[in-house]
Amino acid sequence: MNMDYDVIVIGSGIAGTLAAINAAKTKKVAVVRKGYGATALSSGAFDIAGRSGKRGRPFKGFTNLTEAIGNILENEQYHPYSILSMVFSGDRFSEFSSMIKTIGDQFFSDLASAGVRYEGSWVNNIIIPNQHGTFKVTSFCQSSMTSGNLTKLMGRSVLFLGFEKTAIHNKTRASFLSDILTNYGLVSFKDIIYTNLDFNSHGIKCNQHNFISLAGMMDNPEHAKKILSIIKQTLNGMEYDHAFLPPIMGISRYSDVSKMFGDYFGERVSEFLAPPSSAPGLRLQYALDKLLVQRGVKIIDGQVSSENSSDIIKTISISRKDGSSVSLSADSFVLATGKFISNGIVNNKVWHEAVFGLPVFIGTHAVKDSFPMNYLTDDPFDEQVLFSIGVKVDDSLRPVDADGRVVYKNLYAAGSVLSGYNYIYDKTGMGTAMVTGAKAGIFSAG
Ligand SMILES: Cc1cc2nc3c(=O)[nH]c(=O)nc-3n(C[C@H](O)[C@H](O)[C@H](O)COP(=O)(O)OP(=O)(O)OC[C@H]3O[C@@H](n4cnc5c(N)ncnc54)[C@H](O)[C@@H]3O)c2cc1C
DSSP states (O other), X not given: OOOSEEEEEEOOSHHHHHHHHHHTTTSOEEEEESSOOHHHHSOXXXXXXXXXXXXXXXXXEOOOHHXXXXXXXXXXXXXXXXXXXXXXXXXXXXXXXXXXXXHHHHHHHHHHHTTOOEEEOSSSOEEEEBTTSOEEEESEEEHHHHTTOGGGOTTOEEEEEEOTTSTTSSHHHHHHHHHHHHHTTSOOOSEEEEEEOOSGGGTOOOOTTOHHHHHHHTTSHXXXXXXXXXXXXXXXXXXXXXXXXXXXXXXXXXXHHHHHHHHHHTTSEEEOBOOSSOHHHHHHHHHHHHHHHHTTOEEEESEEEOOOOSSSOOEEEEEOTTSOEEEEEEEEEEEOOOSTTTTSEEEESEEEETTTOOOXXXXXXXXXXXXXXXXXXXXXXXXXXXXXXXXXXOTTOOBBOTTSOBSOTTEEEOGGGBSSOOHHHHSOHHHHHHHHHHHHHHHHTO
C-alpha cells in the first residue's frame, strides 16, 4: 500500500517537534496537531534534572545536574531516562549523560538558528527568580535570562523593575525572595530594591499587568524603541548591580529585541520568569514551528482519533475545525499528545490515553478508577502521584499493556503522555520531552 507519509507525529510540543525533525532526516514526515499545549504555556525554561536523594521528604533539590541524573538512573526505574538507558551495556550513567547532552546541544543549536538562543549548563543548574517572588532551579533558559542566574549575584545590589500590583513588585515579595534565598543558603544580596515602570504615563497605551501582551507590543520595532527608552530613563541614576525585568523582550522578534537590550545594558539587565501564559513559552513554540517548516515537515491542523483493531496502525482520522475530516496513512506513528492540559491523558469514567485508548499507569499500577483524589494528597509539599500517570513503554518507546506486551508494533510515544516521571517533582519536564521525542523520531524512522 502506498502510504501518505513515512511517519506521522501527533502533537507539536517539544516531544512532537523533536520526533518530527529527527525522523525527517531520512523520511517524509507530517505533524498533526489540534493546537498548542504545555510547551507554549510553560515558562520556556528547560529542566533537565534537579532533585537529589530518594523520593519522599524532605525534598532535596538544587543539586547539580549530573548528580540529579545519576539519582534518577539509580532510584527511578520507571523514569523515561532509566528506560532509555537500559540499552547501554557499559556505564549507563556516562552513556545516557552523553546521549542527552548530544541531543540537547544539537537541539539548542537548532533553536538558536530559529531565533531563540538558550544558555545554561550540563553540570550545574541555574537559579532564576520569578514573578511570584520565589525562584526556579532549572538547567537552560533563554539567553535574556541567564545573566540573572542568582548564584552569580552574591553580595550584589539587585533591582526588580515591575508594575504596581504585579506580585514581585512590592516590598514584601522582594524581601521574601531575599529571605528564602538566604535561608536555603543559596545567595545573600547586598540589597534588594524595586521600582515601578509606567509606560502608560509615557503615552504607550498598554495593559501593564499583562506581560505577554507587552511582549507582543515589543514585536513592533517602534514600540520596542520607545519602551527601551522608558526603561533607560527609569534606570538612569539608580544604584544597582543587576536589574530584573518582566519577560517582555518580544515574542516573534525576540532575537532582535533581546539584542537591542543586550547592546545597551550588556549583562546588567535580564528577564525574570513568569507563570503561564508567558512570552518565553510562546517564543519557544514559535521557534519549534519554524524548525518544522525549515526541515520540510508538513504541519496539519486537526484533532486525531483512531479506531484500530489490529496490532498495526495503518490510518488515523483527522477532524478539522471547519467540520471536515480526512484519513491519513503512514508506516509508523509517534504519539506526542501531552498530558492533562493538551488532553493526551483523559478521564471519562476511566483514565486512559485519548487517541488510541491505551491503558495508563502510575509506576506498575494500571490505573482504572477515575477519582483524581485517589492520587492526590492535600499536603502541597507531597509528591502528587497523579502527575506521573501516563502510557507505559518498552525500551524502544512503544506503548505496552499491563502484561508488558507491545500494543501496536508501529506506534512510539514521547513526552508528557508517558508515565514514570513527575515533571514537577523530578524537575525533568522539558528534558524528558526532548530526549524521548528525539529517540521516538529515530525509532519511528527505523
Ligand atoms: C504550566 C506549565 C508550566 C511548565 N513549566 C515548565 C518549566 O518551566 N520547565 C520544564 O522543564 N517543564 C515545564 N513544564 C513541563 C513541560 O512544559 C512539559 O513537560 C512539556 O512541554 C511537554 O511537552 P509535550 O510535547 O510532551 O506536550 P505538549 O507541549 O502538551 O504538546 C502536546 C501536543 O499534542 C497535541 N494534541 C493533543 N491531543 C491531540 C489530538 N487528539 N490530536 C491532535 N493533536 C493533539 C496538542 O495540541 C499539542 O500540540 C510545564 C508544564 C506546564 C503545564
